[in-house]
Amino acid sequence: MKFSVNQQDLQQALSYCQGVIEKRSTLPILSNILLNVRNSKLTITATDLDLIFIHELKDVEILEEGDTTTTSSIMYDIVRKFTSGKKINLTLKDFSKLHLESEKSNFNLNCINANEFPLTDENFNQNEFSINSKQLLKLLNKCKFSISNDETRHYLSGIYLHQNEIEDKIYLTAVATDSHRMSISKVRLDKKIDFDPIILPKKTIFQLCSLLDNFDGEVKVSNIKSKIKFELSNSILISKLIDGKFPNYIQVIPKSNKKKLDIDLKLFLNSVDRVASVSLDKKDGVKFNLTKDTLNLSVNNANSGDGKETLNVKFDHDLEISFNSRYLIDVAAQLDGEKIELFFNDTGSPALIKDPADFDSIYVVMPMKG
Numbered sequence: 001m002k003f004s005v006n007q008q009d010l011q012q013a014l015s016y017c018q019g020v021i022e023k024r025s026t027l028p029i030l031s032n033i034l035l036n037v038r039n040s041k042l043t044i045t046a047t048d049l050d051l052i053f054i055h056e057l058k059d060v061e062i063l064e065e066g067d068t069t070t071t072s073s074i075m076y077d078i079v080r081k082f083t084s085g086k087k088i089n090l091t092l093k094d095f096s097k098l099h100l101e102s103e104k105s106n107f108n109l110n111c112i113n114a115n116e117f118p119l120t121d122e123n124f125n126q127n128e129f130s131i132n133s134k135q136l137l138k139l140l141n142k143c144k145f146s147i148s149n150d151e152t153r154h155y156l157s158g159i160y161l162h163q164n165e166i167e168d169k170i171y172l173t174a175v176a177t178d179s180h181r182m183s184i185s186k187v188r189l190d191k192k193i194d195f196d197p198i199i200l201p202k203k204t205i206f207q208l209c210s211l212l213d214n215f216d217g218e219v220k221v222s223n224i225k226s227k228i229k230f231e232l233s234n235s236i237l238i239s240k241l242i243d244g245k246f247p248n249y250i251q252v253i254p255k256s257n258k259k260k261l262d263i264d265l266k267l268f269l270n271s272v273d274r275v276a277s278v279s280l281d282k283k284d285g286v287k288f289n290l291t292k293d294t295l296n297l298s299v300n301n302a303n304s305g306d307g308k309e310t311l312n313v314k315f316d317h318d319l320e321i322s323f324n325s326r327y328l329i330d331v332a333a334q335l336d337g338e339k340i341e342l343f344f345n346d347t348g349s350p351a352l353i354k355d356p357a358d359f360d361s362i363y364v365v366m367p368m369k370g
Contacts, residue, residue, distance in 0.1 A: 001066025001092035003037045005057060007082050007102065012214075013055045014076040016235070017046035019207045020053045021072045032069035034117045035090075035098075037062050046072060047118060051204055054236040067114040070098045078107055122238075124229045128222040129193040131172065133232070136219055137212040139174040140205050142185035142361045145330045147202050148178035155244030159205055162197035163189070171360075175249045181327045182252060183334075185361040195221075198228060199242035211235055253364060254352045257343035261290065262314035265340045269332040271309050275299050276325035278307040285322030285368035290315050299325070321347050322368040331363045 017033050025031045025048070034045040042057040082088060082102045091099040092111070100107040140159065148156035160175040164186075171186040172193075211232060212219070220231040223241075230237045272286055279301045289296040295313045300306040321344060332340060337357025344351050353363040 001035075001037055001068060002062070002064040002090070003042065004061040004063075004087050004089050005042060007079065007086045007088055008084055009057050010088060011076070011080050013044050013057060014072065014079055016053060016055060016207070016211065017044065017072050018076055019203075019210060020046040020048055020051050022048045023073075029069065029112055029116050029118070031071055031073070032112055032117070033072045033075070034067065034069050034114055034119075036067040036114070038065050045117070045119070048203075049118065050201070050240045051207065052120075052236075052238040053207065054238075056234045058234065066092055068092050068095070068098060068111045069114055069117050070109045070111045075100075075109060078105075078109075122224065122227065124222040124224060124227075124238075126222065126224065127194040127196070128220060129189075129195060130218045130220050131187070131189075133212050133215050133217055133219050135187040137209060139172070139185050139187055140209050140212075142334050143174045143176040143183040144202075144205050144209070145334070146176040146178060146181050146183040146363075147205070148176075150178065153179075154242060155199060155246055158199040158201045158242045160197065160199050160246040160249070163193060163195050165192075175246070177247070177249065177252070180324065180366050181331070182249060182364040183331070183361070184249065184253070184363070187360065196223065197246070198223060199244060199246055200228065201239060201242050204228075204237070204239040208237055211237065252350075253362070254343070254345060254350055257345045257349070257352045259315070259317045259319060259344040261295070261342040261344065263295070263311065263340055263342075265332060265335055265338055267311060268340055269329065271297055271311055272325050272328050272332070275307045275309050276329075278305050279325070280304060283324070286325045286328065287322045288320065290317065290319040290321075292316060292318075317344075319344055319347065321351070323351070323365055324368055327365050331365065334361075 036043040040060055040062055042060045044055045046053045086102050088102045093099050096111055097108045098111050143159050162173055164171055164173050170189045170192050172189055173186040175184050215232050222229050226241050228239055275297045276299055278299050284299050284301050287298045295311045298308045331353050335355040337355055339356050341354045342351050350364050350366045355361055
């Protein structure tokens with residue numbers, strides 16, 4: 001095996017692999033990436049057995065075809081320290097060493113035979129649909145911060161993706177919740193698709209988001225019973241799905257929140273962030289004391305002190321309610337427009353948050369007790 005590749009292209013591909021490979025893998029082969037050079041293409045594969053990432057670099061200068069595997073993290077570390085955009089020559093010597101050479105640098109990396117690399121070939125031809133990369137990225141970004149970190153309820157540690165129909169329009173809807181807050185976002189589809197409801201794991205979501213960040217185009221999605229496949233122009237991501245039943249989220253959306261608070265988004269975000277600074281662990285609730293057109297925000301921490309701020313808002317009622325500041329900041333950071341709308345019922349009921357610039361996303365945040 002002997003080929004040459006551009007430093008930037010290889011660095012980008014290897015950086016994606018870093019997100020897939022487990023740092024502390026019990027099997028040495030799982031710390032490795034599979035390199036395959038054929039038909040003027042370099043194909044790089046990384047897996048943790050639950051997630052498979054395949055990336056193709058085209059127009060690679062190949063002198064000798066072949067394949068091998070080598071440690072992903074070490075190769076990435078070396079490649080990113082080479083001069084940007086320069087040519088890297090790679091040669092496999094006696095099957096156990098991969099030689100890397102760029103400018104005046106020479107490295108020999110240990111290899112494991114490609115035959116030992118775990119690969120599963122599955123037929124994903126059914127249930128296929130396409131979605132614009134930016135729409136898919138929006139769905140994931142608007143929901144991913146609400147994913148639960150609670151290992152015991154594994155069905156909450158991902159995003160629930162499903163198709164639904166509202167007033168004769170078809171949507172792909174994403175939902176995430178950790179039972180303290182919930183995010184729901186949807187994108188309109190041209191037509192009904194063949195797609196069973198799934199729960200996409202957290203690691204897959206973050207890996208997919210980093211791919212979608214750098215890609216503009218159509219993403220082909222296909223799923224079979226317990227797996228899903230995303231195809232971009234030169235990357236493929238195949239993931240196992242979370243086995244479990246997602247709770248009925250519709251019944252959690254507040255129906256009777258009539259007290260509307262209308263406020264400038266930046267003003268609100270900065271104010272909550274400032275007042276929360278007095279609380280070291282951000283666990284203290286930010287107290288909202290609302291009267292007509294006035295919002296008093298306050299945080300009181302027994303160990304560090306207290307903070308207060310007053311904002312002019314649009315509001316027609318009297319209400320006292322407290323929230324975890326982190327939850328409010330997370331939601332506010334995802335809004336697109338210049339305003340934020342919060343709808344309340346009473347002190348003990350969840351708040352509904354809307355973005356006037358994006359009717360397709362809503363958020364629900366539980367208040368804090370006391």
